[in-house]
Amino acid sequence: MRDSINIFDSKVLKKTKVDDKNMVGRILKGDERALNYFYRHYNHSLYTYISRKIGQKEDIEEIVQDTFLATLDGLRDFAFKSSVFTFICSIANHKIIDFYRKKRIKKIVFSKFEEVEPLLSQLFGPEEALDGEILKQKIKETFSKLSPSYTLILKLKYVQGFTVEEIAQKMSISFKSAESQLFRARKAFTFVFNYGK
Incomplete structure (x- = not known):
């Protein structure tokens, strides 16, 4: 034993x-x-x-x-x-x-909204183009329901492509704080995206 x-x-x-x-x-x-x-x-x-x-x-x-x-x-x-x-x-x-x-997909959905539809068509195929339009609208609605700080940190990460370290510097916060805020922002985005509130 x-x-x-x-x-x-x-x-x-x-x-x-x-x-x-x-x-x-x-x-x-x-x-x-x-x-x-x-x-x-x-x-x-x-x-x-x-x-x-x-x-x-x-x-x-x-x-x-x-x-x-x-x-x-x-x-x-x-x-x-x-x-x-x-x-x-x-x-x-x-x-x-x-x-x-x-x-x-993240790069597409967080990019400029007017460009989302054609990119989604390329990614998913023409038969799902309508879904791309629905998705684009849903993303806009989701961002409008998030706090400005969550929207900012998500766009810094997924639209502008900054690392967590770069986000921390830009927002004048610690790495751990940036990591934590990004985690909460992603969670909030997912929740609002899925449940609409």
């Missing part, structure tokens, strides 16, 4: 190679040490893998976290037909594709 508790301690890790099936089995049973090991063991490699395809540090970190969460959700169905890291990378690839798709 003592060995099973200590097997994921950092000193033991240097001497012991933990087998993937054993590690996954422990994670699925709720073993927190196995989960911590899993994260420490794959975090650097995953970060490096994603950083080859994504430029911004904060985006890389977000995709790393999303990938780990999705991996944990998928471990129960993992059949060990590949290595655990290959499985993680396949999930990361989907997250990277999602990231670029969302980034492209």
Whole structure:
């Protein structure tokens, strides 16, 4: 019992190679040490893998976290037909594709409103052009219901493309405050966009 508790301690890790099936089995049973090991063991490699395809540090970190969460959700169905890291990378690839798709859509929906419709037509195809018009109107309505500070920070980020650090400088606030305000602004935008209030 003592060995099973200590097997994921950092000193033991240097001497012991933990087998993937054993590690996954422990994670699925709720073993927190196995989960911590899993994260420490794959975090650097995953970060490096994603950083080859994504430029911004904060985006890389977000995709790393999303990938780990999705991996944990998928471990129960993992059949060990590949290595655990290959499985993680396949999930990361989907997250990277999602990231670029969302980034492209964000760029479109937060751009000048008169340009949204033709861009949406290019993105979604002519059969969905009407949806683009509806979306454009809905975005206008959403912004009109947000506080000016939320509208400002969202436009700085998604229209003008500033990093969180640059936004903090422009607004004369700390990085953490800018990050927090941006998080709340996105949440408010999503809520108003979905529920209209």
